[in-house]
Each structure stands twice: as C-alpha cells, then as structure tokens.
Amino acid sequence: MARASFRHADNAAAFVANQQRTAWHDKALWFVRTKRDAAAGSLPEWEQLREAASQIKLHTLSRLADYLEQFEENAARLGGHVHWAQTAEQHNEIVLDLLRSHGVTRVAKSKSMLTEECHLNPYLEQHGVQVVDTDLGERIVQLRKESPSHIVLPAIHIKKEEVGELFHQHMGTRAGAVDPTYLTEAARGHLREKFIAAEAGITGVNFAVAETGGIVVCTNEGNADLGVSLPPLHIACMGIEKLIPRAEHLAVFLRLLARSATGQPITTYTSHFHGPRPGGELHIVLVDNGRSRLRKSQEFRPALKCIRCGACMNTCPVYRRSGGHSYQATVPGPIGSVLNPTRDASAYHSLPFACSLCGSCTDVCPVKVPLHQQLLALRSEMAEQGQLARSKRWQMKLASAVLRRSWLYRVAGTIARWFLRWAPKSFVYNRWNVWGKQRNLPEPPRQTFRRQFRRHVEQKRNSTGDSQ
Amino acid sequence: MIAFFAADTTAKPLYSTNGSESFGRCTYNRWPLFESIEKPMRVGLFIPCYVDQFYPDVGMATVELLERHGVEVDYPDAQTCCGQPMANTGCVAETRPLAERFLHIFGDYPYVVSPSGSCVAMVRKHYDRYLTGRPGFAELVQKTFELCEFLVDVLHVEGLPGRFPHRVGLHQSCHGLRELRSGRASELVETRFSKPRQLLQMLDGLEMADLQRPDECCGFGGTFAVGEEAVSCRMGMDRINDHETAEAEVITATDMSCLMHLAGLIGRHGKKISVMHIAQILAGRSLPEARSS
Numbered sequence: 001m002a003r004a005s006f007r008h009a010d011n012a013a014a015f016v017a018n019q020q021r022t023a024w025h026d027k028a029l030w031f032v033r034t035k036r037d038a039a040a041g042s043l044p045e046w047e048q049l050r051e052a053a054s055q056i057k058l059h060t061l062s063r064l065a066d067y068l069e070q071f072e073e074n075a076a077r078l079g080g081h082v083h084w085a086q087t088a089e090q091h092n093e094i095v096l097d098l099l100r101s102h103g104v105t106r107v108a109k110s111k112s113m114l115t116e117e118c119h120l121n122p123y124l125e126q127h128g129v130q131v132v133d134t135d136l137g138e139r140i141v142q143l144r145k146e147s148p149s150h151i152v153l154p155a156i157h158i159k160k161e162e163v164g165e166l167f168h169q170h171m172g173t174r175a176g177a178v179d180p181t182y183l184t185e186a187a188r189g190h191l192r193e194k195f196i197a198a199e200a201g202i203t204g205v206n207f208a209v210a211e212t213g214g215i216v217v218c219t220n221e222g223n224a225d226l227g228v229s230l231p232p233l234h235i236a237c238m239g240i241e242k243l244i245p246r247a248e249h250l251a252v253f254l255r256l257l258a259r260s261a262t263g264q265p266i267t268t269y270t271s272h273f274h275g276p277r278p279g280g281e282l283h284i285v286l287v288d289n290g291r292s293r294l295r296k297s298q299e300f301r302p303a304l305k306c307i308r309c310g311a312c313m314n315t316c317p318v319y320r321r322s323g324g325h326s327y328q329a330t331v332p333g334p335i336g337s338v339l340n341p342t343r344d345a346s347a348y349h350s351l352p353f354a355c356s357l358c359g360s361c362t363d364v365c366p367v368k369v370p371l372h373q374q375l376l377a378l379r380s381e382m383a384e385q386g387q388l389a390r391s392k393r394w395q396m397k398l399a400s401a402v403l404r405r406s407w408l409y410r411v412a413g414t415i416a417r418w419f420l421r422w423a424p425k426s427f428v429y430n431r432w433n434v435w436g437k438q439r440n441l442p443e444p445p446r447q448t449f450r451r452q453f454r455r456h457v458e459q460k461r462n463s464t465g466d467s468q
Numbered sequence: 469m470i471a472f473f474a475a476d477t478t479a480k481p482l483y484s485t486n487g488s489e490s491f492g493r494c495t496y497n498r499w500p501l502f503e504s505i506e507k508p509m510r511v512g513l514f515i516p517c518y519v520d521q522f523y524p525d526v527g528m529a530t531v532e533l534l535e536r537h538g539v540e541v542d543y544p545d546a547q548t549c550c551g552q553p554m555a556n557t558g559c560v561a562e563t564r565p566l567a568e569r570f571l572h573i574f575g576d577y578p579y580v581v582s583p584s585g586s587c588v589a590m591v592r593k594h595y596d597r598y599l600t601g602r603p604g605f606a607e608l609v610q611k612t613f614e615l616c617e618f619l620v621d622v623l624h625v626e627g628l629p630g631r632f633p634h635r636v637g638l639h640q641s642c643h644g645l646r647e648l649r650s651g652r653a654s655e656l657v658e659t660r661f662s663k664p665r666q667l668l669q670m671l672d673g674l675e676m677a678d679l680q681r682p683d684e685c686c687g688f689g690g691t692f693a694v695g696e697e698a699v700s701c702r703m704g705m706d707r708i709n710d711h712e713t714a715e716a717e718v719i720t721a722t723d724m725s726c727l728m729h730l731a732g733l734i735g736r737h738g739k740k741i742s743v744m745h746i747a748q749i750l751a752g753r754s755l756p757e758a759r760s761s
Contacts, residue, residue, distance in 0.1 A: 008696070009695060009696045009697070009698070009699075012696060012698055012699045013697070013698035013699075016698040016699055016702050017698075022702060026706070030681070037654065037655070040655075040657050041657055043657065044657070046657035047656065047657055047658065315655065317684060317685045317687065317703050318696065318699050318703075321699050321702050321703060321706075322699055352558075353691075353692070353695055353696070354696060354699075355689070355692065356642070356685050356687060356688065356689025356692045356696075356700070356703070357556065357642070357643075357689055357690070357692070358642035358646070358685035358689070359642055359643075359645075359646035359647065359653075360642075360646070360653070360655060360683075360685070362646070363646055363653045363655035363656055364655040376555075376556065376594075378558075379556065379557060379558030380558040380559070380560050381558070382558055383557070383558035383559055383560070384558075384560075388557070388558060388559075392557060392691075392695075393559070396553070396554045396557050396559040396562045397559075397562055399553060399554065399562070400551070400554050400559070400562035400563070400565065400566065403517065403548040403549040403551070403566055404548075404565050404566065404569065406545065406546045406547070406548055409517070409548040409549075413517075413520070413521045416521070417521060417522075434694045434697050435693065435694055435697075435732070437697060437701075438697070438701040438732075438733065438736060439701065439704075439729065439732030439733050439735075439736055440731070440732045440735035440736050441732065442522040442523070442728055442731070442732070443522075444521070444522060445522065445523075445524050445525075447524060448520050448521055448524055449515050449519060449520040449521075449523075449524035449526075449527035449528065450515075450520055450543065450545060451524075452524045452527070452528055453527065453528070453531065453543050456528065456531065
C-alpha cells in the first residue's frame with residue numbers, strides 16, 4: 001500500500017501549536033514513564049533481566065525458522081490450526097476466509113497492533129463483517145473513526161471530556177459527563193452486548209512459545225478472555241517475531257513487559273492458550289509482512305526484538321510533544337521511526353529525523369533495542385536512497401568543504417561573526433532563519449578562542465621568560 | 469578503559485589550592501620501568517567549532533582548569549569540526565574526511581580533551597564507521613575525554629578551589645550522559661552517580677537545584693533544532709521552566725550547544741535565568757550580570 005510522503009515536522013508543528021494540549025499530553029505520558037521508573041527500580045536485577053531478554057530474542061531471531069516450525073508442530077499437536085501469511089493482504093484473506101467458512105458476521109476483537117498494521121478492520125467491514133474493538137481505548141478511537149495514537153494506550157491523545165461527548169453520542173450517556181468510573185461503566189455495558197452477540201473472537205499475541213505451542217495474551221481489561229470464551233472460534237494473529245523458545249523465558253518477559261508499559265508488576269490478565277477450548281477452534285495466523293526482510297539486515301535486525309511495550313514512546317521527548325498521529329503510522333514513536341522507514345522509505349523518510357538523538361529510548365527499552373543508534377543509521381540509509389532534501393544535502397556538502405580547510409573555516413567564521421555584529425536585524429532575523437523564529441542567535445565575540453589562546457600562550461611565554 | 473589510564477597514571481596529580489601555585493606540575497609516568505622519567509601531562513585540546521567562534525571563554529576556562537592541574541595544554545591550530553552535523557544528517561561521504569582530519573591532527577597526543585560531551589561521543593562512539601582499522605584510531609578512542617570525565621577519571625580531582633554562591637541547575641547533556649556515561653541515566657537501575665555534579669559540588673557555596681526531570685533532553689539535537697523547530701523550542705522552554713521551578717539561578721551543562729539553544733530562548737523570552745558552561749563555573753567565573761530584558 002503506497003502512502004504519500006509527509007514531513008513529521010509539519011504534523012508536529014500543528015500539534016505543538018496547541019500549547020495547553022501539548023503540555024497535557026506530555027505530562028500524561030511522563031506520568032507513565034515515572035510509574036515505569038518506580039516499577040523497574042523495585043527490581044534490583046532489572047538490568048540483568050533486560051540483558052537476558054535481549055539475548056533470548058537475538059537467539060530466537062538467529063534460528064527463527066526452526067523455532068517457527070517447532071511452534072507449528074506443537075500448536076497443531078494441541079489441536080490448533082496454524083496459518084502462514086507472507087503479507088498483510090494474505091493475513092486479511094486468511095482471516096476473512098475463516099470467518100466466512102464459519103458463517104461469522106460479528107467479531108469481538110481484542111487489542112492487536114498486528115491487525116492494525118494489516119488494516120484488518122476496514123478490510124473485514126468492506127466484506128460485510130462487523131468488527132468491534134473491545135479494548136476500551138481502542139473502542140474509543142474506533143468510534144471516533146481514528147487510528148490508535150499509541151500502541152499500549154491507544155486513546156492517550158483524547159481527553160475525558162471528549163470521551164464523555166463521544167459516549168453521549170454513541171451510548172446515550174449523560175451530556176457533559178466526565179467521570180471516568182461512570183463512563184467506563186457505560187462502556188462496559190455497551191461492550192457486554194457486543195461480546196454476547198459476537199460469533200468469533202480475534203486476539204493478538206504477546207508471546208508464542210515454541211516448545212509448548214502455547215500463546216500468551218496480556219490485557220488489563222480481560223477483554224481478550226471474554227472475547228474468545230463466548231464464541232466457539234478464536235483467531236489469534238501474530239507477527240513471527242513474537243516467538244520465544246521456552247515457557248521458562250516468560251519469566252523474563254512477563255516481568256519486563258507490564259513494568260515497562262504501564263509501571264504495573266504484571267498485566268491484570270495474562271492468559272495462556274494451549275489449543276482450543278473443548279468444542280471450539282483455535283486458529284493462529286503467523287504473519288511475516290516484511291519481518292524476514294528486516295531480519296536479514298545486519299543493522300536493523302535488533303528492531304525485531306521489540307515486544308511492543310510502548311516505553312520508548314512514553315519516554316520520547318519528541319513523541320510526547322508531537323502526538324502519536326504525527327507519525328502517520330500504526331507504530332509511532334522511536335520504534336515506529338525505525339520500523340516504518342525500513343518498510344517504506346519514500347513515505348516515512350522524515351521519521352528518523354524526528355529525533356534529537358537523546359538516547360532515552362535506548363536506555364528505557366526492556367529488550368535493549370539500540371533505538372537511537374538505529375535512527376542514526378537510518379539517516380544515512382535515507383541519504384543513500386536519495387530521500388534527503390536537496391537543500392539539506394547541499395548545506396552539508398558546503399559545510400564539509402569549508403571545515404576540511406582550516407583557513408577557509410577561519411575566514412567563514414570571521415565573516416559570519418562580522419555579519420551577525422553589523423548586519424541590520426532584518427538581515428539576520430527573517431523567514432529564512434528558522435533558528436531565529438523563537439530563539440536569539442549568540443552574540444558574536446570580538447575574538448575567537450584560537451586568537452585568545454594564542455595570546456594566552458604568548459603571555460605565558462613572556463612571564464616565564466621574565467622570571468628566569 | 470578508565471582503569472587502563474588509572475593504572476598508567478602512577479603519580480598522583482598535584483592540584484593547587486590557591487591561585488599562585490597554578491604552575492605546579494602534575495606528574496605522571498608513562499614508562500613505569502623508568503621511575504625517574506617524569507613529564508608534565510600533555511593534552512591536545514579539542515575546541516568545538518561553534519565554541520571557537522562564539523564562546524571563546526568556555527575554551528579559555530577549560531585551558532585554565534587544565535593548567536591549574538598541571539597539565540600542558542596544546543591547541544592544534546588546524547582543527548575545525550568533528551563532523552557531527554554531517555554525520556547526524558546521514559551524510560557519510562561528507563563526514564569521513566573530517567574524521568580522518570581529526571585522527572591526523574590529534575592522533576599523536578597522549579590525551580585529547582574537549583569541553584563537549586557531544587563532540588567527544590562523536591569521536592568515541594561514532595567514528596568507528598569512518599575510521600575502523602586506521603592506525604591510531606583504537607588508541608584515539610581510548611584517550612579522548614570530555615572535560616569532566618578527564619578531571620574525575622584521569623586527574624582524580626578531589627577538590628576545587630573557589631566559591632560559587634548560587635543555586636545551579638545541572639542540565640545533563642544527553643550525549644555525555646547516555647553515550648559517554650558521565651552519570652547514571654534515569655532510565656537505568658544502577659547506582660546513582662554524576663561526574664559533572666560531583667565536580668560542581670566541590671565548589672564552596674554552590675547549591676544544586678532539584679529538577680523534576682533529571683535528564684530530559686533540551687531539544688537542541690543539532691540539525692534537529694532547525695528541522696523540527698517547533699518541537700525543539702517547546703522542549704527547550706519546558707527545560708527552562710523546570711529549572712525556573714527549581715529556582716535555579718543558572719543552568720549549566722557539559723555542552724555549550726544545549727546552552728546556546730536554551731540561551732536563545734531565554735534571551736528571546738526575556739527570562740532572568742542565566743546559562744554557564746560547566747568549565748566556566750569550575751574555573752571560578754562569576755555569574756553573569758542579569759541582563760535587563
């Protein structure tokens with residue numbers, strides 16, 4: 001699916017223009033980050049857990065094909081059906097075929113970033129299937145006909161007043177109601193009807209265990225469990241990178257996931273599915289959609305370690321101040337800025353530059369994806385692919401040519417300082433000076449450091465000369 | 469790496485406790501077998517291009533600090549820029565000659581010191597892409613230090629003369645913090661430490677301001693400051709507000725680039741808070757007079 005090219009900076013500027021909302025958004029996410037810090041800090045072995053998780057994931061990726069086959073075999077032994085989808089389109093077709101063959105027209109879906117990535121909802125709706133997102137945040141964005149702005153907190157960009165208004169329209173709650181408990185009760189009633197009416201449940205997968213053939217789904221609302229417990233058909237959709245070799249490895253990942261995501265010691269519901277429930281059917285759809293290509297890349301393979309906790313978004317100072325939608329992608333924030341351009345450089349070329357390279361994402365990541373280093377590597381990748389603005393490219397060529405010659409650098413510096421000192425203000429501060437829109441330029445000193453240092457050396461030589 | 473130098477620096481450096489002894493030589497022994505050969509420690513000073521042009525006093529404060537600890541400071545005149553702006557824009561071909569120049573200019577010094585965490589991180593953490601395998605490159609990585617690191621890890625400074633009776637907010641510049649590990653980043657579950665903070669606290673009368681967000685990025689980020697101007701300025705204003713809320717009189721950092729960005733915002737918005745590079749505070753400069761806005 002070809003997407004139009006866009007500049008993150010333009011979207012971000014539009015978001016930042018609303019100062020109060022930006023402050024509110026930043027604070028809401030920073031609050032989650034501080035909760036994460038407290039939760040992580042409660043485990044003295046935190047850094048060892050991160051390292052272990054990283055190693056387990058790297059190991060799994062190094063022999064992914066073997067583990068996938070092992071998983072398929074064991075999942076089938078438990079009575080599940082495993083399907084393989086190379087692309088998002090294939091994934092959608094498999095799901096639709098399954099629903100059709102079971103005569104399903106109403107589906108309860110729990111949160112799955114993979115189905116978002118594949119744009120499953122619109123596809124199913126086009127083909128006459130009604131899909132209800134049962135995660136509260138996802139239901140909110142679904143009713144607003146929006147996409148999630150965060151992978152763990154899909155409606156983090158929406159204020160409770162706006163939720164009140166939305167529910168008033170769709171669920172008939174009192175006008176002007178903002179009380180979260182009241183609104184959640186209403187949503188619960190509304191969703192209960194959908195759960196009962198559903199003929200199939202679709203879930204995502206947090207972890208799939210090769211040795212057992214089991215899958216693990218983590219939610220806080222229990223919506224995945226309810227969604228697959230009532231109807232007889234359970235379809236679980238997962239990216240092939242969700243695999244871990246052994247059940248004991250869950251002891252590492254489950255401790256990291258919820259702490260990193262929301263600062264909870266563990267998600268409220270951690271559901272292990274080993275085959276279908278009696279009388280039901282379990283179908284697991286394994287999706288590649290570009291993952292094997294990423295796995296082949298030496299540089300970007302570590303991005304496949306990601307367990308989708310969202311911690312890099314909560315900590316990213318740019319994400320917090322530009323909102324998830326500014327990335328125009330299913331997965332926003334630092335990890336999204338790595339994943340999306342590797343898939344579609346012409347649409348997402350600006351994302352690796354939506355980053356001050358502060359490195360906070362790298363340090364917060366529970367599986368040690370070197371995010372900021374990947375973003376930096378992607379910048380040269382973008383330049384190589386000709387995705388850099390021509391003006392930027394020429395500026396850098398010029399700067400490099402000047403800086404390679406000490407004399408030219410000194411002349412250029414002298415001219416720049418002279419210009420800043422003597423040029424009329426309108427020559428310095430105008431629409432071409434982006435720096436100067438909200439910031440002053442430094443006041444140029446009369447002498448450079450090198451001049452002052454030379455004088456200092458002369459003075460020192462003279463004074464030691466005198467004393468001898 | 470640090471242990472390597474600590475072992476190599478056999479003699480404890482001398483540092484003056486009053487200004488008049490500023491030529492007391494720090495001695496170290498590069499050849500432990502020849503105990504009698506003692507030389508002053510020689511350092512190649514790397515001053516980032518924008519500091520050379522716009523903030524000469526930051527460079528001079530660095531020189532004074534190093535000389536006060538008996539270090540012989542040499543400033544190779546051919547130096548210009550480490551190439552970070554080009555590297556961070558993704559222009560590899562434009563960066564390589566600058567990295568090569570750097571190695572050529574600084575390769576022969578026993579130590580290279582710079583008052584910038586960001587530029588040192590460029591050399592230590594990012595030059596491998598351009599220089600791996602070049603003679604002298606592995607050594608360059610080992611011997612290049614940010615000023616505060618050098619004072620703490622190589623010179624083992626345990627006290628500093630001077631008084632700075634002000635409330636100071638330390639902005640932990642990201643590259644010094646998370647690439648050079650000059651302190652513990654708030655994301656990590658490790659023992660808390662901060663080399664810049666440790667040095668600041670040696671000064672008499674200095675009080676540290678407690679920030680709500682100990683190591684949030686200021687939003688400079690090199691070309692990010694222009695490419696993402698709106699978010700960059702917003703981040704800067706938030707960083708300044710945090711310092712103001714903590715009643716800091718001055719914001720200091722190991723990188724003048726962060727401070728250039730913050731000072732630009734402070735100046736434009738007529739705020740009272742000052743900025744000073746950490747070298748200036750440590751070298752005994754006084755707080756700049758509050759400008760009337």
